[in-house]
Amino acid sequence: MLKEIREEVNQIDQELVRLLEKRYACVDEIVRIKKEQHIATLDSTREQEVLKQVADLVENKDYEISIMRTFQDIMDRSKEYQKQNK
């Protein structure tokens, strides 16, 4: 039982890694454009937009706060990555 659910979690994690890599590839492009146009890494308005979209997409409201925090973490790591790579 536990083993089966963990196998399902492993599958989901594989998809998440693939999607996160795709997201970071987009962030690489954002870094390039921001560098070229001298735009700051932080864009709070965009972050609010991302979080609003996430909140609208979450179907089970029990998960909402946790998922929104996860996305804030993703963007925090993205900013960290952007600063290291600009």
Ligand SMILES: O=C(O)C(=O)C[C@]1(C(=O)O)C=C[C@@H](O)C=C1
């Ligand atoms: O869209 C941008 O401008 C980004 O830099 C990407 C991103 C993100 O990871 O979603 C990261 C930092 C910004 O504060 C906003 C959003």
